Amino acid sequence: MPGLPQTVAELAARINAALPQTQCTRCGYPDCASYAQAMAEGLAPINQCPPGGLEGVARLAAITGHAVVPLNPVHGLPAPRTVAVIDEDWCIGCTLCIKACPTDAIVGANKLMHTVIAAHCTGCELCIPVCPVDCIQLENASGTATGWAAWTPTQADNARQRYAMRQQRLAQHSAEPPAPEPDADTLPAQSPVHAVVNSQASTSHAARQAAIAAATARARQRRNPPSH
Numbered sequence: 001m002p003g004l005p006q007t008v009a010e011l012a013a014r015i016n017a018a019l020p021q022t023q024c025t026r027c028g029y030p031d032c033a034s035y036a037q038a039m040a041e042g043l044a045p046i047n048q049c050p051p052g053g054l055e056g057v058a059r060l061a062a063i064t065g066h067a068v069v070p071l072n073p074v075h076g077l078p079a080p081r082t083v084a085v086i087d088e089d090w091c092i093g094c095t096l097c098i099k100a101c102p103t104d105a106i107v108g109a110n111k112l113m114h115t116v117i118a119a120h121c122t123g124c125e126l127c128i129p130v131c132p133v134d135c136i137q138l139e140n141a142s143g144t145a146t147g148w149a150a151w152t153p154t155q156a157d158n159a160r161q162r163y164a165m166r167q168q169r170l171a172q173h174s175a176e177p178p179a180p181e182p183d184a185d186t187l188p189a190q191s192p193v194h195a196v197v198n199s200q201a202s203t204s205h206a207a208r209q210a211a212i213a214a215a216t217a218r219a220r221q222r223r224n225p226p227s228h
Contacts, residue, residue, distance in 0.1 A: 011064070012040035018059045020051045020151050021159040023102035024124035026076045031102070031163065039064060050076035051123075053147020081142040081150035082123035088113040090135035097127035097136060103162040122159050 016036035027048040029035040038044035039060065046060035047069050054071065061068045071077065086097070086106070093111040098104075105121040108114030118141070127136050142150030 008037075008040045012037045014063050015039050015060060016160075018052075018056070018063055019049060019156070020056065020122075020148070021156040021163065022051045022122040022124050022151075023159070023163050024051060024122070024126065026050055028075065032160070045069070045072070047072045048075045050078055051081075051147070051151065053078040053149070055148045059148075078146040080140050080144065080146055082125075082138040083118045083121040083141045084116045084123070084125075084127055084136050085139050086114050086116055087135040087137070088115065090133050092133055092135075094132060096130040096132065100126045100130045102126065102166065103159055104166050105162075120158070120162060122155075 012033075013036075016033050019032040019036060021032050023031050025031070027035040027044070029038060029044070035044060035048065039046060046064060046066055047057050048071075049056050049060075050071060052059070057071060058068050060066070084097075084105075091108075091113040093108060093113060095108065095110050095114070097114060098106045098108060101121075102124060103120050103122055105117050106114050106127065107117060123138065123141070125138065128138070
């Protein structure tokens, strides 16, 4: 069509720029860029992004040349923008929400309480299901406004940049070569020191898992004390 980009890559970039960048995966794709690529290739319809709302569908229609259609309710309905809030009294410091957050909006450390930086939170809700003690809730951040009325282009740009930086960091981390292992042919039978070190490493992981399970059980017991 006249005026449309000449390549799939250019079209995907324009589509991605029109998405709210919540990285919520409600569209059925792992991130906004993947959904944009699928639309550019004609593999996905333009009505699978609830955070963008009906205005988002109209924007995508203008870019792709497709007709405006209602949002597909299978992927969710328009709703006010939300931000995640952690009840720090119940947080056990398991770091699972930190790993799940696509924009690094949650800060904290192992066994220390975590906090959400509201300005960076997109309301994607990906932290909710991974919390073992259900201490994360969503708070309304836009009143009755939904879609692009609740989410500015600046917020979308910031979210896209933060997600990109996180992906780059994760890629660099995964690309780091593992520590070289000693050649078994050049080493004598495992010494007592090596045995202790290896045993401590495996025990440390098991102990962490056990600590999370125990903390989870204690938190749930406090929240739901037995009735008498």
